[in-house]
Amino acid sequence: MNEPVRAGAAVKLESVEFSYGETSFTFDVAFVPGEITAVMGPSGSGKSTLLNLVAGFEMPQAGRVVIGRTDVTLEAPANRPVSMVFQENNLFSHLSVEDNVGLGCSPSFKLSTAERDAVGEALARTGLDGKQCRLPRELSGGERQRVALARVLVRDRPVLLLDEPFASLGPALRDGMLDLVANLQAERRMTVLFVTHQPEDARRIVKNMVFVENGAVAAAGPAEHFFNGGGPEAFRRYIGSENESRDVARKRT
Amino acid sequence: MARRDEQIVLPHPTGTPFSGWSEKGVPTNRFLGTLQPMHSTRTSDPRIHAGIIALAFVTLLIGGAFAGLIAEGARDMSGAYAAFDGYLARVARFTLWQAILSTLFSVLPALFVARALARHPRFFGRDLILQLFAVPLALPAIVAALGILALYGRAGYFAGFLSELGGGTWPGIYGLSGILVAHVFFNLPLAVRLFLEVLHAVPADQWRLASQLGMGARPAFRLIEWPVLRQALPGVAGLVFMLCITSFTIVLTLGGGPRATTLEVAIYQALRFDFDPARAVSLTLLQIGLTLVVVLVLARLGANTTGDANLQVAPRRYHSVGKGEALLNVTLIVLALAFVAGPMAATVAAGVQADLGRLVMEDAVRRAALTSMVLAFVSALLASVLSLALIMARRALALRRSGQGRTLLEHATDTGAGFVLVVPPIVIGAGWFVLLRHSSDVFALAPVMVAAVNAVMAMPFAIRALRPAYDAASERHERLCALLGISGWNRLKLIDWPPLRRPLATAFAFAMALSLGDLGVIALFGSDSVQTLPYLLLSRMGSYRTEDAAGLALILGAVCLVLMLAASRFGKEASA
Numbered sequence: 047m048n049e050p051v052r053a054g055a056a057v058k059l060e061s062v063e064f065s066y067g068e069t070s071f072t073f074d075v076a077f078v079p080g081e082i083t084a085v086m087g088p089s090g091s092g093k094s095t096l097l098n099l100v101a102g103f104e105m106p107q108a109g110r111v112v113i114g115r116t117d118v119t120l121e122a123p124a125n126r127p128v129s130m131v132f133q134e135n136n137l138f139s140h141l142s143v144e145d146n147v148g149l150g151c152s153p154s155f156k157l158s159t160a161e162r163d164a165v166g167e168a169l170a171r172t173g174l175d176g177k178q179c180r181l182p183r184e185l186s187g188g189e190r191q192r193v194a195l196a197r198v199l200v201r202d203r204p205v206l207l208l209d210e211p212f213a214s215l216g217p218a219l220r221d222g223m224l225d226l227v228a229n230l231q232a233e234r235r236m237t238v239l240f241v242t243h244q245p246e247d248a249r250r251i252v253k254n255m256v257f258v259e260n261g262a263v264a265a266a267g268p269a270e271h272f273f274n275g276g277g278p279e280a281f282r283r284y285i286g287s288e289n290e291s292r293d294v295a296r297k298r299t
Numbered sequence: 300m301a302r303r304d305e306q307i308v309l310p311h312p313t314g315t316p317f318s319g320w321s322e323k324g325v326p327t328n329r330f331l332g333t334l335q336p337m338h339s340t341r342t343s344d345p346r347i348h349a350g351i352i353a354l355a356f357v358t359l360l361i362g363g364a365f366a367g368l369i370a371e372g373a374r375d376m377s378g379a380y381a382a383f384d385g386y387l388a389r390v391a392r393f394t395l396w397q398a399i400l401s402t403l404f405s406v407l408p409a410l411f412v413a414r415a416l417a418r419h420p421r422f423f424g425r426d427l428i429l430q431l432f433a434v435p436l437a438l439p440a441i442v443a444a445l446g447i448l449a450l451y452g453r454a455g456y457f458a459g460f461l462s463e464l465g466g467g468t469w470p471g472i473y474g475l476s477g478i479l480v481a482h483v484f485f486n487l488p489l490a491v492r493l494f495l496e497v498l499h500a501v502p503a504d505q506w507r508l509a510s511q512l513g514m515g516a517r518p519a520f521r522l523i524e525w526p527v528l529r530q531a532l533p534g535v536a537g538l539v540f541m542l543c544i545t546s547f548t549i550v551l552t553l554g555g556g557p558r559a560t561t562l563e564v565a566i567y568q569a570l571r572f573d574f575d576p577a578r579a580v581s582l583t584l585l586q587i588g589l590t591l592v593v594v595l596v597l598a599r600l601g602a603n604t605t606g607d608a609n610l611q612v613a614p615r616r617y618h619s620v621g622k623g624e625a626l627l628n629v630t631l632i633v634l635a636l637a638f639v640a641g642p643m644a645a646t647v648a649a650g651v652q653a654d655l656g657r658l659v660m661e662d663a664v665r666r667a668a669l670t671s672m673v674l675a676f677v678s679a680l681l682a683s684v685l686s687l688a689l690i691m692a693r694r695a696l697a698l699r700r701s702g703q704g705r706t707l708l709e710h711a712t713d714t715g716a717g718f719v720l721v722v723p724p725i726v727i728g729a730g731w732f733v734l735l736r737h738s739s740d741v742f743a744l745a746p747v748m749v750a751a752v753n754a755v756m757a758m759p760f761a762i763r764a765l766r767p768a769y770d771a772a773s774e775r776h777e778r779l780c781a782l783l784g785i786s787g788w789n790r791l792k793l794i795d796w797p798p799l800r801r802p803l804a805t806a807f808a809f810a811m812a813l814s815l816g817d818l819g820v821i822a823l824f825g826s827d828s829v830q831t832l833p834y835l836l837l838s839r840m841g842s843y844r845t846e847d848a849a850g851l852a853l854i855l856g857a858v859c860l861v862l863m864l865a866a867s868r869f870g871k872e873a874s875a
Contacts, residue, residue: 101778101782102781103778103781122781122784123778123781123782123784124781124782124783124784124785124786125784128782129782130778130782132778132779135774135775135776135778135779136779137779138776138779138793138794139775139798140797140798141793149783149785149793150783153783153784153785153786153789154785154789154793155793201783
């Protein structure tokens with residue numbers, strides 16, 4: 047299942063078509079291997095759907111999803127070389143921190159000694175030392191997302207999908223988490239797709255930008271260009287003027 | 300600005316690569332794509348298989364009964380046809396008549412009792428009254444029937460008083476009056492609880508507004524309470540009507556002779572005493588037709604036909620109740636309480652007078668108790684497992700379709716269990732009885748039939764206890780499980796079991812209480828070799844060993860009550 051697509055697997059959606067009820071989406075996009083790409087766009091434009099298609103939670107009605115050199119269109123989510131962190135519900139609430147991370151190694155809790163060590167290491171790496179036995183409800187929102195990132199580390203997949211994972215955290219906490227993600231990415235060279243509404247987030251860690259609008263990728267390119275006013279009109283409208291966007295970023299979503 | 304735009308290329312619909320790091324995709328195999336690739340990899344969700352097996356079991360149980368009835372009807376067409384006679388018409392008329400009266404006498408007083416309870420959200424013993432009103436839900440019908448006889452019967456506690464009142468000897472309450480009293484005993488508290496739930500759902504703001512506007516009791520009733528009650532009325536009345544029209548045990552034990560017989564009891568008599576399967580087929584068809592009409596009407600009214608054992612606590616309320624109204628409310632509540640608590644108290648009083656020590660040592664009693672416990676256990680286990688399978692399959696199917704219409708299978712897993720409400724246990728039992736009566740020993744099949752039919756009967760209740768918990772857990776965990784590849788047995792054990800443990804215990808205990816007290820299928824299939832406690836109770840009643848019957852009723856009632864308390868305890872902890 048875990049074919050040797052090592053660090054920096056390219057993620058491509060080739061003429062992927064998908065519809066949910068009345069809404070239909072068409073994606074044709076490729077993501078730079080081994081770098082962080084922000085996926086931005088108005089609510090309901092299809093950002094999360096794009097990620098769900100890559101993760102395999104949604105199946106395209108036409109087109110192909112390719113990761114590395116493999117066509118994964120028909121693969122179940124667990125068989126894709128992908129990890130994902132959601133905004134919430136990343137943890138099983140009745141399992142301890144350690145068990146939640148351990149599930150990243152084996153879906154049946156049967157861990158080898160090496161895997162056990164890897165879990166401990168990942169917890170240390172994400173700043174969760176000494177919290178192995180806590181239950182998710184005994185953790186703060188930021189700590190819970192750290193557990194999810196620790197599991198990403200033990201799963202060690204070349205692609206990481208982040209679906210607004212820090213949207214409900216305060217600004218300072220969010221910056222800390224963003225830096226953690228940036229460090230982990232630099233270390234593992236994962237291809238990261240990062241859905242966010244916050245231009246600050248994107249500015250802080252992102253190299254590339256994919257702008258989604260009305261169920262399709264409207265524009266893509268280096269993030270710098272977008273933030274220097276090089277993005278399409280719709281993108282500028284979406285993030286608003288510079289001052290406004292700072293304001294928006296302070297608001298908790 | 301415009302010059303920078305050159306670097307941004309629209310990848311779709313032009314399909315041009317953007318910003319240098321994308322390459323043109325390989326031509327897509329559109330044909331393959333439109334073939335809905337998901338079916339090649341995802342049909343293997345074990346939850347769906349489990350649901351299909353559960354559906355097959357329910358279908359086999361109900362289908363087998365129908366097969367028996369149809370085969371018999373075809374074999375003896377003239378006999379079945381001839382059975383549509385004056386007797387049948389009389390029985391059908393009485394079935395409807397007693398159900399209409401029972402519904403009226405249960406639902407109308409319930410409106411006012413519920414309102415009285417809602418107007419006084421805080422008084423000593425209120426919670427106790429509400430809990431007492433939940434008891435009939437789990438109390439076996441035969442126990443209640445005995446309690447009512449012990450109170451109002453010819454030799455009951457009230458007989459002397461009632462004789463003086465009426466002048467002459469009190470004739471007892473067999474017949475229509477007995478049936479009505481028993482049905483009201485069961486359904487008045489149920490209706491009160493349902494109405495109370497509706498009244499509690501009125502937003503507190505409305506009450507705040509009412510008290511600010513100085514609304515008295517009358518305008519508050521007209522403008523706030525009556526509109527919500529009127530909305531709930533058809534559903535509640537329909538549910539009660541349905542329960543009364545399919546009532547078997549009450550009519551069997553309290554109905555008197557051919558003048559007070561319902562279709563279900565007539566089916567039982569046709570099979571057990573008259574050995575007239577052709578008549579049983581006609582009666583059964585009529586009964587199914589009748590319940591089908593009622594259920595269809597109920598569905599149109601949007602009624603929930605399963606009831607609920609749990610009731611939320613009273614919200615804060617802003618009432619000012621006048622003295623006159625308070626007096627009226629207290630009177631109503633005390634009367635309803637006396638009516639509901641009376642037979643329960645009589646059951647206990649009569650039960651302790653019995654020689655319980657001897658009864659417990661008796662071989663027949665011990666065997667019946669053991670049989671009852673084992674059958675109820677198996678039945679509850681089966682009900683829980685089947686319900687869970689259906690719930691899981693329904694959820695899995697709902698997740699799989701994205702925005703499209705529901706498939707037939709999903710409909711079946713959703714409402715399939717509800718069909719058992721259309722087909723009463725006696726009807727299923729009768730069908731299988733007719734089908735199997737030529738086999739060597741139909742009575743030897745009693746345990747299988749009792750466990751299976753009771754399990755399916757308890758399913759609507761079990762599903763109500765389980766589904767919210769499972770759907771909520773799945774909502775949280777579904778994508779995570781898919782991502783981490785946790786499925787099948789692993790998922791059940793590690794992920795689903797912990798949040799389901801308590802709701803499962805609720806469903807199990809409730810199903811066990813229902814099965815334990817049931818006198819339906821066992822009345823048809825029971826024999827000297829296979830007896831349950833209710834069956835033994837019935838035969839002791841039949842042989843006028845009233846004291847024994849009272850003692851057994853106390854034991855049976857107590858066990859069911861304990862189970863129901865356990866069920867509601869688990870339920871509360873689960874929602875906490």
